Amino acid sequence: MPNTLEAQEKIESLKQQLNYHNYRYYVLDDPTIPDAEYDRLLQQLQELERSYPQLITADSPTQRVGEAPLSVFDQVVHEIPMLSLDNAFADQDLLDFDRRIRDRLKTDAEISYAAEPKLDGIAVSILYRNGVLERGATRGDGATGEDITQNVRTIPSIPLRLIGDDYPPVLEVRGEIYMPKAGFERLNQAARERGDKPFVNPRNAAAGSLRQLDSRITATRPLEMCAYSVGLVEGGEMPSRHTDVLYALNRWGLKINPEMAVAENISACMDYYRKLGEKRDRLPYDIDGIVFKVNDLSLQQKLGFVSRAPRWAVAYKFPAQEEMTRLLSVEFQVGRTGAVTPVARLEPVFVGGVTVSNATLHNRDEIQRLGVMVGDTVVVRRAGDVIPQVVSVVKSKRPADASSITFPDACPVCGSPVESVPGEAVARCTGGLICEAQRKEAIKHFASRKAMDIDGLGDKLVEQMVDQGLVHSVADLYRLQAAQVAGLERMGEKSAQNLVAALDKSKSTTLERFLFALGIREVGEATARALARHFGNLPALMAADEEQLQQVPDVGPVVAHFVAEFFQQEHTREAIVALQECGVHWSDLEVAARHEPLAGKTYVVTGSFELIKRDLAKKLLQDLGAKVAGSVSAKTHCVVVGGGAENNAKYVKARELGIETMDEEQLVTLLKEQGVFEG
Ligand code: IVH
Numbered sequence: 001m002p003n004t005l006e007a008q009e010k011i012e013s014l015k016q017q018l019n020y021h022n023y024r025y026y027v028l029d030d031p032t033i034p035d036a037e038y039d040r041l042l043q044q045l046q047e048l049e050r051s052y053p054q055l056i057t058a059d060s061p062t063q064r065v066g067e068a069p070l071s072v073f074d075q076v077v078h079e080i081p082m083l084s085l086d087n088a089f090a091d092q093d094l095l096d097f098d099r100r101i102r103d104r105l106k107t108d109a110e111i112s113y114a115a116e117p118k119l120d121g122i123a124v125s126i127l128y129r130n131g132v133l134e135r136g137a138t139r140g141d142g143a144t145g146e147d148i149t150q151n152v153r154t155i156p157s158i159p160l161r162l163i164g165d166d167y168p169p170v171l172e173v174r175g176e177i178y179m180p181k182a183g184f185e186r187l188n189q190a191a192r193e194r195g196d197k198p199f200v201n202p203r204n205a206a207a208g209s210l211r212q213l214d215s216r217i218t219a220t221r222p223l224e225m226c227a228y229s230v231g232l233v234e235g236g237e238m239p240s241r242h243t244d245v246l247y248a249l250n251r252w253g254l255k256i257n258p259e260m261a262v263a264e265n266i267s268a269c270m271d272y273y274r275k276l277g278e279k280r281d282r283l284p285y286d287i288d289g290i291v292f293k294v295n296d297l298s299l300q301q302k303l304g305f306v307s308r309a310p311r312w313a314v315a316y317k318f319p320a321q322e323e324m325t326r327l328l329s330v331e332f333q334v335g336r337t338g339a340v341t342p343v344a345r346l347e348p349v350f351v352g353g354v355t356v357s358n359a360t361l362h363n364r365d366e367i368q369r370l371g372v373m374v375g376d377t378v379v380v381r382r383a384g385d386v387i388p389q390v391v392s393v394v395k396s397k398r399p400a401d402a403s404s405i406t407f408p409d410a411c412p413v414c415g416s417p418v419e420s421v422p423g424e425a426v427a428r429c430t431g432g433l434i435c436e437a438q439r440k441e442a443i444k445h446f447a448s449r450k451a452m453d454i455d456g457l458g459d460k461l462v463e464q465m466v467d468q469g470l471v472h473s474v475a476d477l478y479r480l481q482a483a484q485v486a487g488l489e490r491m492g493e494k495s496a497q498n499l500v501a502a503l504d505k506s507k508s509t510t511l512e513r514f515l516f517a518l519g520i521r522e523v524g525e526a527t528a529r530a531l532a533r534h535f536g537n538l539p540a541l542m543a544a545d546e547e548q549l550q551q552v553p554d555v556g557p558v559v560a561h562f563v564a565e566f567f568q569q570e571h572t573r574e575a576i577v578a579l580q581e582c583g584v585h586w587s588d589l590e591v592a593a594r595h596e597p598l599a600g601k602t603y604v605v606t607g608s609f610e611l612i613k614r615d616l617a618k619k620l621l622q623d624l625g626a627k628v629a630g631s632v633s634a635k636t637h638c639v640v641v642g643g644g645a646e647n648n649a650k651y652v653k654a655r656e657l658g659i660e661t662m663d664e665e666q667l668v669t670l671l672k673e674q675g676v677f678e679g
Contacts, residue, residue, distance in 0.1 A: 183222025
C-alpha cells in the first residue's frame with residue numbers, strides 16, 4: 001500500500017488523466033484510448049479512494065454517480081439575469097432584425113453573425129471558481145433559478161474541473177442541457193417495455209431528469225450540455241468575438257455545438273438557416289431553430305437589451321415538431337410478425353415540415369395511459385425519421401360525443417385470436433400465414449431489396465396480388481404469368497414482362513439472403529449472414545437445436561428459440577420445398593474450408609474507390625470474417641482509406657488513435673491474396 005503522500009500524487013495524476021480522457025470522449029467526441037483502458041484507470045482511482053477516503057475531492061471523476069437525495073432545491077439568484085430571445089419566423093423578420101441593428105449602430109456595413117442551432121433543452125448556468133465546478137442552476141424565471149449542482153455533476157460532458165490555466169478565476173458558463181434523440185428513444189423504449197410512462201419528447205425527458213431530487217437517477221439519464229455563452233466573468237482575459245469565446249470554453253473543457261459557424265452577413269444567415277433546416281432530421285439532437293448573434297462583443301454591448309431579450313440576437317424558428325389535431329378514428333394494423341398496432345387516423349396537420357394524417361399509438365397500454373378517445377384533440381409529434389406519434393391528449397377539448405377505443409380480441413384481418421404475452425407490451429394475431437395481413441407483409445419483406453431483391457415488386461403491387469387472390473404464398477410469386485400481372489392496376493405488358501424477368505433473376509440467390517427473406521422473427525441481415533456462415537447449408541441449419549444455434553456469433557437464447565421454432569413448423573418446411581421446386585437456389589458455403597482470417601476484427605472503409613466498388617470491398621471483408629463499421633472508434637482495427645480521404649475525419653481520427661490504415665491498393669492485394677477478389 002502506498003503512503004498517503006504517494007497515494008495523493010497517484011490520485012492527482014489519475015484524476016487528471018481521467019478528466020482529460022473524459023473530455024476527449026464526451027466533449028470532443030474523439031477518444032484517444034480504448035474504453036477498457038479508461039475503465040482500468042477509473043478502477044485504479046476507485047481503489048485508491050477506497051483506501052484513502054479523506055483524499056476524495058469534488059472534482060474526482062468517481063463522484064459523478066449521484067449523491068443522497070435532496071428534500072428541496074435551493075434558490076439561486078442570477079447575478080446577471082438569464083435572458084430569452086426574440087423570435088423570427090420568416091426571412092423578412094430576419095431582414096428586419098438586421099436593419100434594426102444597422103439603424104441603431106448607424107452603419108451601412110455588413111454585420112457578421114455567429115450562427116448556432118437552437119437546442120431544445122433546458123437553459124442552465126454553471127459556475128466555475130478557480131476552475132472547479134461550484135454550482136449549477138436552472139434559468140428559472142431568468143432572475144431566480146434552482147440549485148441543481150448535484151444533478152449537473154453527473155453529466156459527463158460538463159467538466160468538474162476546467163482544463164488549462166488561462167481561464168478566468170470566476171467563470172459562469174451558460175448553455176443548454178439536452179437529451180440526444182437516440183438516448184431518448186432508448187429511455188422511452190425501456191419505459192414502454194416496463195409498462196412505465198414514456199416521456200413526451202426529449203426536452204421533457206431532459207427537464208424531468210434535471211428536476212430529480214435524487215441525483216443518482218439523473219446519473220442514469222443520457223444528458224449532454226452544450227455551452228452557448230458566458231454570464232459572470234471576473235478576472236482573466238476573454239476574446240472579443242462571441243465565436244472565439246465559445247472556442248475558449250471548448251479549450252477549457254466544455255462542449256460547444258459543432259455546427260456553429262460565422263455568417264458574414266444576413267444573407268449568409270439565411271443560407272445557413274436553410275442548410276441546417278435540411279440537415280435537421282439527421283442531427284442527433286432536437287433543434288427548434290437557429291440563433292443568430294452579432295459576433296462582435298463590443299457591438300453587442302452597444303446594442304444592449306429591450307425588456308427581457310437582447311437586441312443583438314434572434315431565434316429563427318423551424319416548423320414546430322408538435323402540433324394539435326383531431327383524432328378521427330383508430331385502425332389496427334397487423335405487421336409481419338402479427339404485432340397488432342393501433343394507428344391513429346388524424347385530421348391532416350402540418351408538423352415537423354410535412355403533412356401528417358396517421359400516427360402510431362404503439363400498443364394497448366399506450367392507449368390506456370394516454371386515456372385517449374376518438375374525437376379528442378391530441379398532440380402529434382414528428383421528429384426526424386421517427387414515425388409520427390400521438391404524445392398527449394388535450395382533455396379540456398374533449399367533445400361530448402367522444403367515444404372510447406376498444407382494443408380487439410380478434411385479428412381485424414383474419415379473425416384469429418389476438419394474444420398478449422405477459423410482460424410484453426405487444427399483442428399479436430395468432431393467425432400466422434393464414435392471416436392475409438401477415439402474408440402480405442411477409443411477401444413484401446421477401447421481395448425487398450436486401451432479401452430476394454425482386455426489382456419492380458413494390459408494396460402496392462403485392463397488396464393487389466394478394467387481394468385479387470393471385471398470390472397466397474411467396475412461392476406463388478414464381479408461378480405468376482406475365483398475362484396475369486399485366487391486368488393489374490398501373491401495369492402494362494412491358495412492365496409485366498419485366499417483373500417476370502426480375503422474378504426469374506431473383507431465383508439465383510445466396511443462402512444468407514434467402515434466410516433473411518424468410519422473415520424469421522429477430523433474424524435481420526446480420527444474423528442471417530452469421531447463420532449462413534456458421535452452418536454453410538440449409539439442411540444443417542434446419543437440423544440444429546437451440547443449443548447448437550447459440551454457438552453462432554451474436555445468437556442468444558431468444559433468437560435461437562425463434563429460429564428453431566420456425567424451422568420446426570410444417571408449413572415452413574413446405575414453403576421452402578415449394579420455393580426450391582420453383583427454381584430458387586443458392587450455393588452452399590464450404591464450412592470446413594471456410595476461411596475467416598479477419599474474424600474478430602473491425603474495419604472501417606472510407607473515401608472513394610477506383611479498383612473495386614466500395615460495397616463489394618465491404619462485403620468481401622465481411623466474407624473474410626471482419627465486421628465492417630460505419631465510424632472509427634477505439635475498437636476499430638483498421639481503416640481502409642480510398643482516394644480523396646487524406647483530410648477525411650475518419651482517416652484523421654484513425655491516425656490520432658494510432659489505428660492501422662491501408663489504401664485501396666493494399667486492400668485489393670489483401671483480397672487477392674485471400675482469393676476472394678480477382679480484380
Ligand atoms: S442564447 C441572451 N443560444 O433558447 C441570449 N440560447 O429563448 C440567451 N437556447 O432559454 C440565449 N440554444 O436556453 C442561446 N445556441 C443558443 C441556444 C439558446 C438554445 C435556448 C436558451 C434560452 C432560449 C431563448
